[in-house]
Amino acid sequence: MDALSQAIGMGWGLVARKSKRISFEDWVKGLPFDERLTHARQALEGVNNVAHFLNSLHATNQIVLYSDVLSSQVGRSYAANAYHTFTRGLQEIELVRLCSLWDRGERDAFSIPTVIDLIDNNDVIECISRLAGETRRYVHDPERPLGETEEDREIIRKALIRMGEREERQERRRTCVVTRRTIREAREISRSETLRNVVNFRNKYIAHATGLTRRERDEGNGPLPIPKLGDETELLVKTLKIIERLDQRVRGVSFMWDDSREIERRNAEYLWRGVTIKVLR
Template sequence: MTERLVDHAHYLLDIRENNAIVVYSDQLSKQIPRSYAANAFNVFREAMHQIEMVRLIALWDQPHVDNETIPSVIEFVDDDEVIQALADAARAMYGGAPEPMDPNETAEEREITLRVLKEINAKRGEEHANSAVEGLRKAVAEARAVKSSPQLKSIRNLRNKHVAHYLTQSNAEKNGEIIAPMKVGDEKSVLEASLRIIELLYCWVNGVGISFQDSQKVDKKCAEELWTNCKFDIAGRSKPRAKMLK
């Protein structure tokens, strides 16, 4: 499930870097004058923004055994026995045989070297296990905070009322909860927190370190290569009709 979270996050970052240009910059919009084409561009831009919100909130849908979401993984992980088992697995990474010793050493020297290496590995293993516990606890705490944050609630409410469904009131609003309208930028903090949490979970559940920073750079480069080479030449409504037809 954590592997799938990484896949979902990568796709979301692809969308995010495209939207950084399409939605949040004037690189394209400044090329399009008041025209029928502007209407089409606005629809396209809004759809791009909405799919980012949909994919972001999908990472935070309710926990279920079949839901590949952050809350689903958190519910599995947030257990003392599970965290201890994952810490033991992290510790065991340093429990293997020490590095080969110098064949020219005497038996006594080999024994001393072996003992020192075992002590070093044991210390590293304990540090790694402690880091696992700390990382997992941090992921759980941050996930709980994001789940109850006003930013996430605002984005979810937008998704539920105006994107996924057409509702007069969302279920949360029917239950008396007052949810502020989503503000531009709310998604940024939620996305950044989501990436941090997924990195921690993947590191200590799967035993593999990951950083989304490099992939973000690649996604940005791909988006820039497309959109910086995308040029519009559209006649505005203010231009004479004959010139527009020409």
């Protein structure tokens, strides 16, 4: 076979392989609901890893970028040029990691839209609620006395079972409501102007070097507004609340992000307020 025939064959092979690829939406639709839940848990675990780093970095940036704890020690100097590069890098990596949590759903991607797309299904939500309800199910401990007579014990046992069943139904209904509300709120954040501007800034000035992003060209209205000071904090707070609710429903774990933010703020204070900079020139 000559070189031209080989090249043509390789080209058709690439086309054939590409044609076999299915979209993320079709892949999700083809998964059994229990596998969708499994993939959602895996993606959410990755989301948590990013969020923990981001939470810590944000606490550092609040001091390094938005206070004079370090900048007042640098002052007007040649060293200020290096300090500017240092602080810009911190700011940019925070925006990159924050945006990555809201990148569109993809197979094996650790993003909130990936988790939302996987669980936004009645069968998946029913599975989540069933697992949550089972935690309320009454199980009798044989070591625990229920009454003095057998008749008393049977009456109490049946009453506890009915109570447990009622709590289980309530928990299942509550889980369905909270899960659907979380899905709705996450999609609202995905479509929000704040996230749109932050992501566009990330794409235009950090991840790529371009005069106009694809979004700006497609919308045809010129450059989008740059994010306002504090947009990243507002977006991070909303992001952590969504992750906290998803953890409780999808993974069955509870992590208090408000407490974690306070711990990271304390840690950052202990480090950066103890740093002394001696500028040479």
